Amino acid sequence: MSFKSTFCAATALSLVTASGAFADAHSATITIATVNNGDMIRMQGYTDNFTAETGIAVEWVTLEENVLRQRVTTDITTKGGAFDIMTIGMYETPIWGANGWLVPLDDLSAEYDVDDILPAMAGGLSHEGTLYAAPFYGESSMIMYRTDLMEAAGLEMPDAPTWEFVAEAAAAMTDRDNDINGICLRGKAGWGEGGAFITAMSNSFGARWFDMDWNAQFDTEQWANTLNFYKGMMDASGPSGYATNGFNENLSLFNQGKCGMWIDATVAASFVTGDDSTVADSVGFALAPDTGLGKRSNWLWAWALAIPAGTQQQAEAKQFIEWATSTDYIELVAANEGWANVPPGARTSLYENPNYIDVPFAQMTLDSILSADPNDSTVDPSPYVGIQFAAIPEFAGIATEVSQEFSAAYAGQQSIEEALEKAQAITNEAMEAAGYR
Amino acid sequence: MARAVTTQRKIITTAAAWTIGLLIFFPIYWTILTSFKTEAQAINDPPLFFAFDWTLENYAVVQERSDYMKFLWNSVIIAGGSTILGILVAIPAAWSMAFVPSKRTKDILLWMLSTKMLPAVGVLYPISLIFVEFNLLDTRGGLMVVLMLINLPIIVWMLYTYFKEIPGEILEAARMDGATLKEELLYVLTPMAIPGIASTVLLNFILAWNEAFWTLNLTAANAAPLTAFIASYSSPEGLFFAKLSAASTMAIAPILILGWFSQKQLVRGLTFGAVK
Amino acid sequence: MATKASRSAARMMMAPAVVLLLGWMLVPLIMTLWFSFTKYLPLRGDSIERGLDWVGFSNYSRFISSSSFWPSIQTTLIMVGGVLLITVVLGILLAMLLDQPMWGQGVVRILVIAPFFVMPTVSALVWKNMLMDPVNGIFSHLWRFFGAEPVAWLQDASLSSIVLIVSWQWLPFATLILLTAIQSLDSEQLEAAEMDGAPALKRFWFIVLPHLARAITIVILIQTIFLLSIFAEIFVTTGGAFGTRTLTYLIFQRVIDSQNIGLGSAGGVYAIILANIVAIFLMRIVGKNLDT
Secondary structure, three states: OHHHHHHHHHHHHHHHHHHHHHOOOOOOEEEEEEEOOHHHHHHHHOHHHHHHHHOOEEEEEEEOHHHHHHHHHHHHHOOOOOOOEEEEOOOHHHHHHHOOOEOOOOOOOOOOOHHHEOHHHHHHOEEOOEEOOEEEEEEEEEEEEEHHHHHHOOOOOOOOOEHHHHHHHHHHHOEHHHOEEEEEOOOOOOOOOHHHHHHHHHHHOOOOOEOOOOOEOOOOHHHHHHHHHHHHHHHHHOOOOHHHOOHHHHHHHHHOOOEEEEEEEOOHHHHHOOOOOOOHHHEEEEEOOEOOOOOEOOOEEEEEEEOEOOOOOHHHHHHHHHHHOOHHHHHHHHHHHOHHHOOOOOEHHHHHOHHHHOOOOHHHHHHHHHOOOOOOOOOOOOOOOOOOOOOOOOHHHHHHHHHHHHHHHHOOOOOHHHHHHHHHHHHHHHHHHOOOO | OOOOOOHHHHHHHHHHHHHHHHHHHHHHHHHHHHOOOOHHHHOOOOOOOOOOOOOOHHHHHHHHHOOHHHHHHHHHHHHHHHHHHHHHHHHHHHHHHHHOOOOOHHHHHHHHHHHHHOOHHHHHHHHHHHHHHOOOOOOHHHHHHHHHHHHHHHHHHHHHHHHHHOOHHHHHHHHHOOOOHHHHHHHHHHHHHHHHHHHHHHHHHHHHHHOOOHHHHOOOOOOOOHHHHHHOOOOOOOOOHHHHHHHHHHHHHHHHHHHHHOHHHHHHHOOOOOOO | OOOHHHHHHHHHHHHHHHHHHHHHHHHHHHHHHHHHOEEOOHHHOOOOOOOOEEOOOHHHHHHHHOOOHHHHHHHHHHHHHHHHHHHHHHHHHHHHHHHOOOOOHHHHHHHHHHHHHOOHHHHHHHHHHHHOOOOOOHHHHHHHHOOOOOOOHHHHOHHHHHHHHHHHHHHHHHHHHHHHHHHOOOHHHHHHHHHOOOOHHHHHHHHHHHHHHHHHHHHHHHHHHHHOOOOHHHHHHOOOOOOOOOHHHHHHHHHHHOOOHHHHHHHHHHHHHHHHHHHHHHHHHHHHHOOO
16 A cells, blocks of 8 residues: 555656646747748748737747658648648648648738739649748749850850750760769659659650549650650769759759759759859859750749648738738848848749849749749640649659659669659559549 | 786777777767868868867857757756656566566566557557647657657666566565565665666666657647757758758767766666676 | 565556556557558548548558568668677677777777767768768768779668668667676686687687677667667668668658558558567577576
8 A cells, every 4th residue: 555655646746747848838929830941041030020020929840841741741631730830832732722721811911912922823822713821932943054164165055955955065064073063953862852853854855744544654755765864964964973962962062163054943043152152153044944845844833831720820820921921021131131032933023123133043033933834834734733743642652752763763773664664653553542543 | 817918918909999989989079070160161172170260150050040958958858757757657567577577577578568669650640649639749748758658668678677686585584674565665675776777767868868750740849859959950951061060969969978977877787687 | 475465566566557558559559450441541631530431451452562562671671680780790899899908998988889879860960961971971082082983872872871870879789788798707717718728719609609698689689679660860861762661661651751541550560560570580589598
């Protein structure tokens, strides 16, 4: 019996210790999950301005992209309610919106001027005409190239080059002895990394993920052409180990002066011309290449703020979104850090602003965004929306596996034929499981 | 007769041991060193070992971006709380297994260990749903319980092996002298088992501190420990080796220091009954 | 000494631990089993409240017939086996070295056990970026210094690289346990053998190794439990590409990337089965040493 009392005491003690920890009260504080990209980090720095204006405190949960996706997806599907605002992309928004998991942003204030959002962005963040997430920044992809190396190679970059020209220029700029690679491209596995790049590239080669009956199309000549062209060019003029390079690795290579060309997100333009870049003075921009089939190889993406339907603090969350994605916020950043550092690609008025259009990459960014159409991204008709992805729930899983097979082919661990065969099998298998076929 | 150790042999052993020790330690050393460099120096070719201007800038940037103390405090509370809970539950269990063994003791022990084989990702949804149901999401208390349960088998096993080494006669003698079960546990057993309990506590604290799946997936802003802190630096736009190093150093420094100061305790206890 | 009263007291004292662990094991396990027989695609709107459709064993057959399944089992076994082999062999050698008299033994011991304190995410990040990066990593500098072409570690030697990282983390643990065991070795016995003229290798084989058997068993057992669920190291370094997709990682992809909870749960059940096969296997081979 005496033991019993000891044990009870111990249990009680531990409960007392723990009870303090269980009581985490929410007051006028909103919790925001976001990705650790430069523009988001900058926004965190200005949070105090928002709190001063509105009296609403903000808690940030900043996570690396893959961890963020995992965390917010689990939270929304289990109705966890841990966040009042989530940072999500163009892929998630329409799917979640369709499930009724997001608060529709159809009653934003008049000053906010929702019609100012670039139509391409608003379209990608809507489901059946209702906006479910407000773009914080938007991007397409384009060529960033070294004007000095291009000149030394005796070439001139057209505004809208072909893949053929890009491969030729890459070969001409490559200088292995001086550690200069003609071209740096993503090869890293993952649907948002190399998977996004190769899918956007395949569009310009006339390939598509699915035909109108949702049959995988990796057994087509167009896909074989895409991969053969990519691998041939990268083996000849790309950096060693390119199959593990993603956005970060390539940005670092380019900033260190080790790439002649880099085709990637338009937001990178402000990094390669910024303080961390050793080549900031000699960067030129051009549209992503094509092959003359009518589609270019640029994508469309936005990091956007959305409100999960379960939150208790809808009004506060909306207030924050209106603040963070407003023109006032853009001006706030411009006043403090210069126009080159404002979040790009979200609002039409930014590109009509005479201060901004002088920024060297502004026009090319806008042109790239305007030339991307998620509703008509492939040469042959396709049943899905999205350029570098297909906006169906199964895509992330399938494309991650497929891009792993591709990366293994880039690394020479299997042939391109083998990779495509496996991709075909993986995709059809998953689509069958999901009940499409 | 003691074996004569020649100086020559001692020199060779020392040289070999130091070489290997430094090799093993190198990644940590390099991380700490890099955290004091600028980003440009961090990727300098050839690598800079000493000749660079030491800077604390990376730490300042990291601290400005995320409130380190909040994450640190959560780590301490969660790891500490789960350890205390675990010890409280495990001591009676280990005691009874060691001193009142039955035919099933060994089976129970192995069964307990087998619960650790449940792959965490496989039960992410069940656990998340339970956490949502009981409002435990993003609470330190919820995490304490989960981490306690994860490490409980190891704690029970470690304590069991220590208790077994305590001669039963002493307890019997105490009982003869009229000690109650409580007194026996408190005044006889516990003092003898202190070294074992101490190293169990240490090991469990380390394991709980470094757990990175549940602490990431079940927290948001309130209960996030250092594992979440590091997840916000792991792949930013661009390769910021120096800042990554600073964040890494901040995440591992407390436990590294604790480990070093208590390594004698830990080493003495980390036997799992391997020594008889 | 086991009186009836003390037996019931013992049972009572064991109860909290047993009940808690039983709950911790059973509740998720039952839910996992339930999900594994249903179509549970949260992104398609499936949820428990709306009721999950029963689909029988189709998740199980789909998981096992996937082209990724057997390779993932193979990868898991290679990874666990590789790490065990490296940590046990190097652990024995290192423990024997550290047991010798030397200057600065305490400091060396601190250096050797340090990796054990580093959280897996951090160690994976450090190895991937600071050491193994093919352009800026210190290995690539070293390779270039000797005039060699830098190796793209996580691409061309992906599985070995991860085995190396994990071994680095677990070597301290193995070394510590083996060191304690060696220190308890009766040195007179060794000296006697030495005087009898037994060569070093023989002394190791017939005296040291048998003495270490129990410690080795424990190292293998504990490490296997932890190694079967290795996750952060793969997530951070390769993301499962280049043949590093273990069973645990495959389940992760099914649950998180594909958001197919039913399929992932079936995979979870397979993982439990695999873990138990490994455990039984271990018990058979090494259980004799573990006369607990």
